Amino acid sequence: MGTSRNVERRTILKAAGASAAALGLAATTGCGGDSGTSADGTVTIRYSWWGADERAKKINQTIKLFEKKYPKIKVKTDFQDYVSFWEKFQTQAAGGNPPDVFQNAVTFLRKYDKRSVLLDLKPQIDAGTLSLDNFRAGVTKVGEVDGKQLGVPVGSNTxxxxxxxxxxxxxxxxxxxxxxxxxxxxxxxxxxxxxxxxxxxxxxxxxxxxxxxxxxxxxxxxxxxxxxxxxxxxxxxxxxxxxxxxxxxxxxxxxxxxxxxxxxxxxxxxxxxxxxxxxxxxxxxxxxxxxxxxxxxxxxxxxxxxYLASLMLSASARTSHPKEVAQFINFMVHDPEVGKIMGYDRGILASTQQYDAFKPTDPVNKEIAQYEADTARAGVLGTxxxxxxxxxxxxxxxxxxxxxxxxxxxxxxxxxxxxxxxxxxxxxx
Known part of the structure; x- marks a missing residue:
């Protein structure tokens, strides 16, 4: 989930962001294309995010793991820097064609809920397709708006x-x-x-x-x-x-x-x-x-x-595949191997499975993890x-x-x- 001289907004991503084409990604995870179901029952969903090259490489590794576990779900990807992402998303949302699942932040929840763009994930949670168990204390509240679960955190920061x-x-x-x-x-x-x-x-x-x-x-x-x-x-x-x-x-x-x-x-x-x-x-x-x-x-x-803020995954209210989207989100926020791959790229890992799976070895990431642990222990974190x-x-x-x-x-x-x-x-x- 921001930004402050919000480095995510103004600097890191704007400076380092690139299109998926610049990475030469494989066609199975390339930009564009519509969601749909093929003749053999294979479902395709679209997943978009903002970030730099390194984030894209990591996310595409995690998608390979997902597609291996769910061979009947294929994922098409798209990413830009922060500013370009939201410009494109706004156009897609206005045209009724937002991606099935996308990276989101608290700043945009009410804006796009007001426009009926975001899928309430509670029915999928109630059905057992998506779990909100085993998250670090208080993190999942970031994605709640007026009783609806509009996002599930992938990482947290303060x-x-x-x-x-x-x-x-x-x-x-x-x-x-x-x-x-x-x-x-x-x-x-x-x-x-x-x-x-x-x-x-x-x-x-x-x-x-x-x-x-x-x-x-x-x-x-x-x-x-x-x-x-x-x-x-x-x-x-x-x-x-x-x-x-x-x-x-x-x-x-x-x-x-x-x-x-x-x-x-x-x-x-x-x-x-x-x-x-x-x-x-x-x-x-x-x-x-x-x-x-x-x-x-x-x-x-x-x-x-x-307080803890977070990057999260949200889904489109117009998706034709709410169950598959929920399965994708559930995998991306809970699978330990995904946690090992992503590390702290999007913040301190939000679920306990991923948090426990990733063991930072460099001094910087160790200090980040210790800072959040100390802040939580101090009892100062609010909503x-x-x-x-x-x-x-x-x-x-x-x-x-x-x-x-x-x-x-x-x-x-x-x-x-x-x-x-x-x-x-x-x-x-």
Whole structure:
């Protein structure tokens, strides 16, 4: 299941995404084609996702396992980068021809449920075709909307703070569980003063982080039907962030733009960045320093506002093969061999069978697994904030307008008004 300077949305996948044709995939798992049933009773379903080449290679390995176990079900695949995926999906959904099963995220559940695109999987669960047993605590709730099961998680993650360990050590700053926002901002200044490296790459335009901050203060980014905060709340948040950019302790947004598709953290132009915990592998691949996970700052030293988000598999309400789709989803979320192949590509594995089957051997993935285990053990995880229809548009607006503010293209008051105006329009669309 996102994104924040949502690396999945804006950077990793957009930069590394490719079409299935570019991989030269076999015809049995090629793009396009309609779902259907052949003369011998073989059923074909279409499966689409967003991701980079490496994800596609892994998923196609898992499909071979599935087709071996279910020889009467064939799977045609299609994948793009994040932006292209949703552009294509929207066109397919509007035309009444979405894929039978597809990768999904909480941001889109209400949007496409409202348009009657998503299949309620509860009948297949009740029939025993699809199981919601043996999942890590709380994960399956992410796919529930108004009593319907619209998605089943394949992996979970939570927001974290990724740090450049060498820069933090050089500055003599050591993040600790329970540190406050005041502690964090003091740390950013210390880092900048002692190393001349900005302490953070731009926290204040990350929607999911602001959601945590609001949750720490008894609010949330969303209610069921709208925004869960007012203009005064956002003005304070954005004015505070803008002031820190001007003070030099936040990376200059022009530098952030120049560094793309790399992160300014891995480019050495920032010492920390808020993102999803399983994205830590990205910084290790891009950068030359040593990166690790640090706790989310708090208001009271305890409540972080964190929750488990997830990537999930959803199905089309128009599929002609609900049973076969349910069998496919069930296999993909429970089969241990699938877990071994996928690893933490889509987050920490959601089902206990797959979680137990995959044993990370590299330091980065071990740290990711330990971070989630420690966070769960701390008892701070809550229920994910509901995302109303239009949340995808609102997330993009938050990132874009926050970036304009950081660059001085607009003032905090004007930025806040623009965001609320665009949000209202998104809710009504």
């Amino acid at each position: 927001m974290a703070l990724v740090i450049d360990k060498k820069v933090f050590q050089k500055a003599g700053v050591e993040p600790a569980t329970g540190w406050t926002w005041d502690d964090y901002f003091k740390a950013l200044k210390t880092i900048h003063d002692k190393t001349k490296v900005p302490g953070d790459t731009g926290y204040f335009s990350i929607m999911y982080l602001y959601d945590l901050y609001l949750r720490q203060n008894g609010k949330a980014f969303y209610t069921k039907d709208g925004l869960g905060f007012d203009k005064a709340d956002l003005t304070e948040w954005w004015q505070d962030g803008y002031s820190r950019v001007k003070a030099g302790i936040i990376t200059d947004p022009k530098t952030v733009e120049q560094d793309r598709p790399k992160s300014s953290l891995s480019a050495g132009h920032g010492a920390s960045e808020f993102t999803w915990d399983n994205f830590t592998v990205r910084y290790t691949a891009e950068g030359s320093s040593e990166y690790g996970l640090a706790p989310i700052p708090t208001m009271d030293g305890k409540h972080t506002g964190q 994910i904030t509901p995302h109303p229809s239009g949340a995808d548009t609102i997330e993009a607006a938050f990132l874009r307008i926050g970036g304009d503010l950081a660059q001085g293209k607009t003032k905090p008051s004007a930025a806040v008004k623009q965001f609320f105006d665009e949000s209202q329009a998104a809710f009504q669309a």
